[in-house]
Amino acid sequence: MKFTVAFRRVCTALAVGGMLLSGATSCRRRPSSATLDEPAVLAAELHTNAVAGLPGTIYQSQAKSPIHWQPWTLSTFERAKAAKRLVLLVIAMPQQSACHKILNEMAADTGMVGKINDNYVPVLVDADATRELGLLAVDLANEIHVAVQLPMFVWLTPEANPVAWIPAMATAPESLRDAFDKSNTWLMRSWTDDPEYVKTHSAADNQARRERFASVRDDNQASKQPAADVLKAIRQLTTLYDAASRSFDEAGGQFPSGTLDLLASVVLTPYVPKDLRARSLYMLQELLKDVLTSPMFDPLDGGLFSVRRSSTWALPVFDRECCSQARAIVALLRAYQATRNPLVLERAMGVLAYAEKSFATSGGGFALGDLPGERPKCWLWTIEDIRKVLPAEDAAWWIAASGMHGLGNLPFEADPTREFFRCNTLSWVKPMGEIAAELGITPDVFKPRFETARKILLKARDERLGGALRDETEHAAATLRMVSAYAMAFGVSGNPLLRDKACSLLEHARKTFADGPRLWMYAARTPPAISAGRAFLYGLAMQATLDVADITGEAPPLAWADDLASTCAEHFTAADFLKECPDNANIINLPITDLTMLFDESTAGLMSMAECRLAARGRPLVESFSRVAIALPMVDLQKPVMHTDLIEATLLRHYAPLVIQGKHLSPAMQNALALMPLRLVKRRVASAADGLADGTVKLILADQTSQVLATPEALQDALLSSPANQ
Structure with missing residues (x-):
């Protein structure tokens, strides 16, 4: 198996494809005598496995590992600096079983364990909770022109600048050990010979990476005519x-x-x-036949x-x-x-x-x-x-x-x-x-x-x-997704038990994962860098709260959605982009944003959908946040499969009907509103300016034609407009 290793201008040696090409190093500036005289201080914490108490299957699976795993915290990097060691960051994701396999192989290899513990400060990261590092792994893989593979080994300076990285592929243990050994040999020689050179050039590389991330955002301009371009993206998808x-x-x-x-x-x-609806229906039916x-x-x-x-x-x-x-x-x-x-x-x-x-x-x-x-x-x-x-x-x-x-x-x-x-x-x-x-x-x-x-x-x-241990660690993203699943199931079946499950589960999520205005991925609190809620989690939470608000018509879920949106605007809005990691959890200084469906839905898609639904209810987000949330990147037209969530949000924004709810609706009409297609109908309560009679609703289509409806049957007939029903 060919392993590609990238070392970004650390010195004149370059490792590619598992082969070492060594160059002369005599021209390097040698460390000052003052630097050499400073003794390395190895903190007591670096002699033990420090992730055993952290929540999540990645950490729990390695609780007994002989590797001295450290948490992803600023304190760990301070200890690495005092120890004069590189940080070996292993980015893993619990959704991929290969991660468990490779981590277990590492723990079982005594030679590899010794080299890791003796030469580095090893850091294990759950990229499901620390989402920005999963996104970074994708960018690093792109830099060396390989598909992203997790786990990924990333060597960092104590200042958190990437030095080198390799994807740890799930092949034979010998292949993993061989790739690690070659990387380790070269890195340790470079670091021992001139650590200041490594740090200086890694910092310069990371600055170039920071500028490149910004230029990509600039090049990826938002559509100037999203209503037309979203239809082009859908047509492209059907081809x-x-x-x-x-x-x-x-x-x-x-x-x-x-x-x-x-x-x-x-x-x-x-x-x-x-x-276009007919073409979409045809593709939908055929794809369903396949799966x-x-x-x-x-x-x-x-x-x-x-x-x-x-x-x-x-x-x-x-x-x-x-x-x-x-x-x-x-x-x-x-x-x-x-x-x-x-x-x-x-x-x-x-x-x-x-x-x-x-x-x-x-x-x-x-x-x-x-x-x-x-x-x-x-x-x-x-x-x-x-x-x-x-x-x-x-x-x-x-x-x-x-x-x-x-x-x-x-x-x-x-x-x-x-x-x-x-x-x-x-x-x-x-x-x-x-x-x-x-x-x-x-x-x-x-x-x-x-x-x-x-x-x-x-x-x-x-x-x-064989028997498997059941995971009993409550997970915020999984819980919030199940809220939406129950809400959707109620909307299709009308079964009130499913609505009740959605409501009670949302309330449980609020009590378990919210701490004031902030969210956490797990109930157990950790340092923010490890499991403080990222922008993606807030997007899921707004989606779940708005889903419950739609099927119940009640105010509390909507109020929580408002609070979540305010927190997002405060903590995830940068100058011209939606940042994934809040400042209090940020360690690696890169402007990481989530615009593409790489591991799941994208943060951009979730935020765009939430913005549309809240704005329709007369609860618009602050302008700075709304501006970055509603953009439809032009790349969506060329690669619609990777951006279906953003396309759907834009479709809703420009083409979904709006239902304005009058006062004193009958129970039957309230139930009809609850059963409208979830997320596909914009909703708001009538104001005095609407002049809507009690007991009625007003349906406004995208072309601004409207009709006032007085019965549930009339509302249902007005919304049943798919080709399948014509």
Whole structure:
């Protein structure tokens, strides 16, 4: 495996592709005698693993590691300066099981442990909570022209300037050790020879990086005509899918929640040109055909695998965590609203049930979930495996329903090396009704039989996987995403129990993760640099509070959304951009912003949607914050898949209808308002200037035509404008 290592003008030696090219160093300025005479002071804290008490699966998984992991704090860098050592920063993300695998391999390698502890101040970072470092890892990978891989090793000076970095890929332990050893040898020689040279040139490089980040923002100008350009971006998106080859260009490996959500939103937005809604509906329906019967949906427990291994949906990465489940629930329910395909609803509610069962904590919130490391063969089955655990009469129909074969059901492009020869994924290729008909029984009679077989297979798989520790650490992002999932599920089903769950969970989140006006990723407080809420978390919180406000019509959620928006304006607004990290948590001096859907939705997309919804309610954000929140970057037109959230927010801003609510509405009308498509209808309460009669609502379309509606039926008819309903 080729490892690319970048060392940014530290000296005349350059490591690329795991090979060292050494140059002369005699021309360097030698450290002053005063510098040499200052003794290194190794603080007692650097002799121990100091992350054991930190919340989150990344830290907890390494609580017993022999590596002397330190937290991402200013104190750690002060100790590194006193110790005259480089900082070895390892950026990991709990959503990626490869991170756990590599960290465990590092801990098991005594030679590597010794070199790390003896030469560096090792710092472990959870990039889910310390989000700006995950974004930085992407930028650093781009600098050396490789795809981002986490964990990433980043060597920093005690002043927090990057010196060198390599992606730690999940291959053989020998490859990881070899890449580290080569980097370590070169770095230690350079640092020992002339640390001042390393620090000076790393600082200069970081200043150049800072200027480059600013120039990229300047080059990436916002659209001057967003209402027209957002339609161009959607048209561009619809050209990326080819139904004949079932291929989706630029889709990447993640489950297409953002694309499904955007396409369905286009279909459900009345004032979008009819031909574009029709094209969006067609792509939505075809994309759903690809994923709904694929192994991305687990037929045994109903959960969703959110990442695929190749360009097809035939072989997932067998990892799951709560945030991706909740995000998919919202997207699937939106797709159901646009298509009325009952299978979409079935899959969405199956994922919801799985998320509740797997990630709800005893404390009342939701955990992210623990990913101990993927073992694909524990999830795959041979025909003999099925026949061994199921009665013969059930094994036959299960094998047929899952499309299993003796040589395996994985297409060549999903497993080109035939690593999983004779293995099969499980999926529900045939509808339950069709299987029942082939067996000559009704679906109602067949359902208990299916449930029995499913439970047998699930038990067998659980035994293969072995017992796993349940994550009980409440996670703010997961909890807030589940608030939105419940709100969306209520909007589709009308089930008041789901509305009540959304309301109670939001209140739990407020009490657990809010400290005055500030948010934290975990209930346990840490130094701000580790888990103080980043801008992304505030975006999720505003989304959840506005979702609950929409389905209840109550004031408290809206008031909290106002408070969150004020905090965002105060702490995340810079001169011309939306900064991800608040000043009290910032250590690395770079203007990091989140404009692209790299790991999840982008902060920019969440903020833009929140700004639109609050402004529609007559609660606009302060001008400085609003200006950076509503921009539609022109890059969205060329790369719409990576910006579906920003595109959807802009679509809502310019094309969504506005409903003005009069006073003294009947319970039936209030319920109709609560069931309007969530986020796709702007809302506000009527003022005296509107002159709206009691008991009525006013619907204003994007072209400013309007009608006053007095009954729930009239409101529903006015909003049912998708091609599927025409």
